[in-house]
Amino acid sequence: SQQGEEDPQALSIQEGENATMNCSYKTSINNLQWYRQNSGRGLVHLILIRSNEREKHSGRLRVTLDTSKKSSSLLITASRAADTASYFCATDEGQAGTALIFGKGTTLSVSS
Amino acid sequence: DSGVTQTPKHLITATGQRVTLRCSPRSGDLSVYWYQQSLDQGLQFLIQYYNGEERAKGNILERFSAQQFPDLHSELNLSSLELGDSALYFCASSVWYSGNEQYFGPGTRLTVT
Numbered sequence: 001s002q003q004g005e006e007d008p009q010a011l012s013i014q015e016g017e018n019a020t021m022n023c024s025y026k027t028s029i030n031n032l033q034w035y036r037q038n039s040g041r042g043l044v045h046l047i048l049i050r051s052n053e054r055e056k057h058s059g060r061l062r063v064t065l066d067t068s069k070k071s072s073s074l075l076i077t078a079s080r081a082a083d084t085a086s087y088f089c090a091t092d093e094g095q096a097g098t099a100l101i102f103g104k105g106t107t108l109s110v111s112s
Numbered sequence: 113d114s115g116v117t118q119t120p121k122h123l124i125t126a127t128g129q130r131v132t133l134r135c136s137p138r139s140g141d142l143s144v145y146w147y148q149q150s151l152d153q154g155l156q157f158l159i160q161y162y163n164g165e166e167r168a169k170g171n172i173l174e175r176f177s178a179q180q181f182p183d184l185h186s187e188l189n190l191s192s193l194e195l196g197d198s199a200l201y202f203c204a205s206s207v208w209y210s211g212n213e214q215y216f217g218p219g220t221r222l223t224v225t
Contacts, residue, residue, distance in 0.1 A: 031211060033213060040200070040219075040221075041219070042202060042219050043155075043216040045214065045215065048213050092211070099168050099170050100214060101157065102147075103154075104154045
């Protein structure tokens, strides 16, 4: 079952622009994570934000979390061609169970 | 490089066959997770092991099974393969059994013909 749903499904921007991706989820969570996947490759962990946090930064990445709206956003500033990838949000459904439930992802294309 | 290794990288087999996918977690990680990624279903959690014991189960078919060995490596066994089992299979590991980032291996691409 899909917990997170990313929006938009696809995003095309120019190098130097900012890219914003959104994620909505359905149940309460302990934390929300963002991952990147280059075509056909393994997923790379980007950032984890806990349910009691509202914003987190890592380099050019900024993640926000609004638990009242059950939504999160990932902002990539000053995008580069190397940022071209699919981005997934994943949640833990707030249970003792530890499975990550992934959304379908946003495909980001950054052209130079 | 995440530190998680998976073998083989590619696997082509026929319907009805059985295959075994292998995963070695990052050094020190006790949890191993298996995921299936296909175009129509996206990334689906299959099963998790923590320190040798099954911890959580997801959308894993009865034809599939897994185990984690004392050295913490894990194997995913897929039997009576069907065309629809063609997918990327990822293994991930984490230190603890919950609340942590997961580190993904490069995946095994399974093609069932």
